[in-house]
Amino acid sequence: MSAACTTLTVRVTVRVTVRACRVVWGRYALLTRMVAQCCNLKAGEFVHTIGDAHVYLNHRCALREQLARAPRPFPMLTIKDRADGPVTDIDGFQFSDFEITGYKPHGAIKMQMAV
DSSP states (O other): OEEEEEEETTEEEEEEEESSOOOOTHHHHHHHHHHHHHTTOEEEEEEEEESSOOOOGGGHHHHHHHHHSOOOOOOEEEEOOBTTBOOOSGGGOOGGGEEEESOOOOOOOOOOOOO
16 A cells, blocks of 8 residues: 655645555545644545455445445535644544534445455
8 A cells, every 4th residue: 555645735635545455445535634634734635546446256246236326415524623723633633523414324235255
């Protein structure tokens, strides 16, 4: 995996490149927002490139079900200010600093372990 942060005047853009992965992308998107706040900048883009994206045969039915679902509006993430101002140290964030609203996930889709 490689990662790079770029600042263009007032925005932070994060690019992550991996050979193959099963990582939740939201983690990096959250990190982008946190870094931007600590640098007193706005969050720009989060770009995730996967070098070896593939689908296992025993996942086809589950993925068809996922693709058939109607998309829902994206939830909103708010990084709350504290009484003494916004967090400016990347290690200073706490769970209570974050608020997610409008998160309405679809039900779980079970997949077999691919071996």
